[in-house]
Amino acid sequence: MGLFSFIKEAGEKLFGGSDAHAAAPAEDLNVKAAQAIASYINTQNLGVSDLQVQFDASQGKVTVNGTAPTQAIKEKVTLCCGNVANVQSVDNLMTVTNPEPEAQYHDVVRGDTLSAISKKYYGDANKYNVIFEANKPMLSNPDKIYPGQKLRIPAL
Structure with missing residues (x-):
């Protein structure tokens, strides 16, 4: 699946409304941000096992590992990670139990429905x-x- 780019300023405000690179020590901030993203993924009840999330605030990059039951779930995890404010890219290294073709992606612009x-x-x-x-x-x-x-x- 590769590295996906996202718009840093758009998305869910999981980091308390502030930038992920605020005054706290960088490592503490990265761990808290990764925990917030992992918690968000878990609240979606996607059925992911062995979920591991890392966040690097200096790059705005999320790296996610684990096992997804389907390609669609793997892609949804990518979106859960990337559609978060302060995230610029997602490297999804998850494995898929039942592989299937990948979906396309669309970046929403003003006026889209x-x-x-x-x-x-x-x-x-x-x-x-x-x-x-x-x-x-x-x-x-x-x-x-x-x-x-x-x-x-998704493909029809």
Whole structure:
């Protein structure tokens, strides 16, 4: 899967609303940020085993290891890690129990809707729910996407 880039300023505010490279000692901050990201992944109930998350605030980089039951779950973990404020890249080194083809990704821009994204990738705006379902539980509502967010676009 490789290294994925994300927009540092966009995403969930898991670090208490401040930059991950604030005044605290760097190693303490990295550990706390990694714990916050791991906790966020675990709250999504994705069924990941042996989850390990590292964060390097100086690079804004998350490295994640563990075992995912499917490629889709591995990709959702990438999004959980990357759609977090102060994260610029994710290196997902997880193994997959049942390998399958990788999805495409879309970076949300101002004015995007799931219908418009669906039209772009599938040629049919009414297939927006496929994208919504592919990004659950991180998305709770098809109308709540934001610029800078990265979404999974699964093959049909």
